[in-house]
Amino acid sequence: xxxxxxxxxxxxxxxxxxxxxxxxxxxxxxxxxxxxxxxxxxxxxxxxxxxxxxxxxxxxxxxxxxxxxxxxxxxxxxxxxxxxxxxxxxxxxxxxxxxxxxxxxxxxxxxxxxxxxxxxxxxxxxxxxxxxxxxxxxxxxxxxxxxxxxxxxxxxxxxxxxxxxxxxxxxxxxxxxxxxxxxxxxxxxxxxxxxxxxxxxxxxxxxxxxxxxxxxxxxxxxxxxxxxxxxxxxxxxxxxxxxxxxxxxxxxxxxxxxxxxxxxxxxxxxxxxxxxxxxxxxxxxxxxxxxxxxxxxxxxxxxxxxxxxxxxxxxxxxxxxxxxxxxxxxxxxxxxxxxxxxxxxxxxxxxxxxx
Ligand code: ATP
Numbered sequence: 001x002x003x004x005x006x007x008x009x010x011x012x013x014x015x016x017x018x019x020x021x022x023x024x025x026x027x028x029x030x031x032x033x034x035x036x037x038x039x040x041x042x043x044x045x046x047x048x049x050x051x052x053x054x055x056x057x058x059x060x061x062x063x064x065x066x067x068x069x070x071x072x073x074x075x076x077x078x079x080x081x082x083x084x085x086x087x088x089x090x091x092x093x094x095x096x097x098x099x100x101x102x103x104x105x106x107x108x109x110x111x112x113x114x115x116x117x118x119x120x121x122x123x124x125x126x127x128x129x130x131x132x133x134x135x136x137x138x139x140x141x142x143x144x145x146x147x148x149x150x151x152x153x154x155x156x157x158x159x160x161x162x163x164x165x166x167x168x169x170x171x172x173x174x175x176x177x178x179x180x181x182x183x184x185x186x187x188x189x190x191x192x193x194x195x196x197x198x199x200x201x202x203x204x205x206x207x208x209x210x211x212x213x214x215x216x217x218x219x220x221x222x223x224x225x226x227x228x229x230x231x232x233x234x235x236x237x238x239x240x241x242x243x244x245x246x247x248x249x250x251x252x253x254x255x256x257x258x259x260x261x262x263x264x265x266x267x268x269x270x271x272x273x274x275x276x277x278x279x280x281x282x283x284x285x286x287x288x289x290x291x292x293x294x295x296x297x298x299x300x301x302x303x304x305x306x307x308x309x310x311x312x313x314x315x316x317x318x319x320x321x322x323x324x325x326x327x328x329x330x331x332x333x334x335x336x337x338x339x340x341x342x343x344x345x346x347x348x349x350x351x352x353x354x355x
Contacts, residue, residue, distance in 0.1 A: 005071065006193040007033040007056055007161055012065035014051050025051040026062070027217035033161075033195055034210075038187050040196045042204040043214030044240070049197040052214075053163045056195065058082050069160065085159040089166045091150040095139040099130060102138055103152045110157065124152035127186065144175045148182075155190060162187075164196045168203070180207055201241045205229065213237050229280075235353050238278045245284065245321050247277040251352060259317035261295040263345060269352050276353045281310065283349035284323035286335070287342040294342025297321060299335055311335060313343070 014026040025048045033039045041049045054060040055067055058079035066075045074082055085106075093102050104121035112120075125131050128148040133141065138149055147167065154162055164183070168176045184207055187194045198204055204211050205225040212222045213236075221233040232238035235246065249258035251269045256262065256277050269275060287294050297313040300320075304327065311323045321343060335341070 004035040005032045006035045006037075006069065007195065008066075008068040008071075009052065009055065010066040010068065012052070012055060012067065013063045014048075014055060014060060015063045024217050026055070028065070029217070029219050031212055031219050031222060033193060036191050036193055037209040038184065038194045038196065038207060040198060040204045040208040040211045041214055042198055042201060042211050042241075044199055047214040048217045049199075049214055050165055053086070053165055053195065053197055056161070057084055057086050057163055083160040084163060085154040085157060085161075086163040086165065087150050087154045087167045089169055091146050093138040093146055093149055093153075095137065098135050098137060099141070099149050100125065100134040102149055103156055105153060106157045120156055121152075124156045127155070127189065128152045128182075143171055144179060147171065147179060151183075151186065155186070155192070159192065161193045161195060164194060166197055166199070169198075169200075176203075183207065205241070213240065215240075230349075232278065232351065232353075235276065235278070238351070238353065243281050243322065245277075245279045245281065246353075247279070247315070247319055247321065249275055249277050251275045256350070256352060259295065259315035259319060260297075261293070263295075263350050265350055265352050266348070278351040278353050279321075279345050279349060281322045281324035283346040284321060285344050285346065286311065286323060286325065287344055289340040289342050291342040291344075294344050297341050297343050299337055299339040299341060301337055302335060313341065315343075 009029050009031050012026050012029045016023045016025055029052060041052060043049055051060065055062055058077060062075065066073050068074065069082065100121045103124050104117040107117045107120055125134055128151055130145065130148050130152065133145065138146060141149065168179050171179060180203060196207065208225055210222060210224055211228050212219045213228060214220065215236050221228060221237050228237060229242055232241065238244040247258050249256040251273050252271060254267050255264050256275060258277060263277060289296060295315060297315050299311060299313050301312040303310040307327060308324050309327045311325055313321050315321060
């Protein structure tokens with residue numbers, strides 16, 4: 001099956017300012033976003049997510065490199081010539097207009113017939129489940145309702161690509177969870193390519209078909225949520241998404257030697273190199289002390305989280321390992337600080353990161 005590419009950035013560089021004071025907001029970014037996917041740009045504040053979105057929208061031009069849409073170079077096209085729309089964090093609604101007028105605004109500006117604008121606005125309001133509020137002024141709406149109006153307005157001209165810049169960050173947690181589901185549904189029902197920006201790793205994991213993880217103006221890894229979580233490309237990705245144990249070791253003959261034992265790993269690393277082993281807390285199991293093939297460890301602390309208990313331990317060289325255990329299991333095992341245990345990692349779960 002051939003996958004068609006909706007949006008592409010090719011070697012995009014964006015520098016702000018001159019000389020010593022110049023900031024490279026984007027540093028040679030290349031990424032392909034597929035037709036009809038929910039693609040998320042994830043990274044910490046200042047890593048360049050918004051800048052990449054603004055290049056796609058046409059609000060900024062790249063210092064060098066290209067932006068393509070459906071394979072066509074649109075780098076020089078102004079925003080209004082691109083079949084792209086943006087939903088901003090601030091919504092940017094017109095407070096003096098009604099909900100329906102807000103939603104129809106873009107179409108009206110394009111000079112579409114009045115009946116068509118009204119019909120399309122009504123359809124969009126049904127899509128976001130706001131039919132009953134069509135005649136309200138937007139200043140009389142809750143935050144979540146305003147967000148839906150902003151979405152309906154952005155979807156009304158049927159863009160090929162919808163850009164969403166942290167659209168849920170102004171909402172409280174409960175509403176944000178509701179809107180996450182709502183956004184997924186909207187993307188699914190419309191089939192429009194969504195490019196979503198967030199710094200919230202959980203939001204990215206739960207909503208996306210694929211994620212591009214960014215740091216300091218670069219895209220470090222692109223993959224499905226499962227790929228990114230289970231096969232992080234490097235230490236930054238492993239630590240930014242989920243919790244990870246990092247253990248220093250030495251790779252030789254398909255194994256990593258670390259304090260008190262060896263862990264078999266997939267080959268592919270240079271023979272005889274120092275490495276870091278990355279293991280998720282839920283991939284660490286506790287067995288009897290001195291069990292064959294286990295790493296000896298001492299329990300330091302147990303932190304109860306309801307369903308889970310986090311068991312903090314030290315290996316023989318003092319490096320810390322956290323295991324996430326089901327509370328029912330750890331309760332029965334009678335674990336307590338000072339207990340000596342053995343550690344094993346779920347087969348294939350330990351990732352080798354080159355130093
Ligand atoms: P946030 O999550 O905080 O919005 P972000 O990942 O979206 O961050 P950008 O807004 O793309 O990051 O900014 C990337 C870098 O470029 C930052 O260092 C920022 O200060 C800088 N930058 C962005 N826009 C401009 C501008 N117009 N002039 C100068 N520097 C800018």
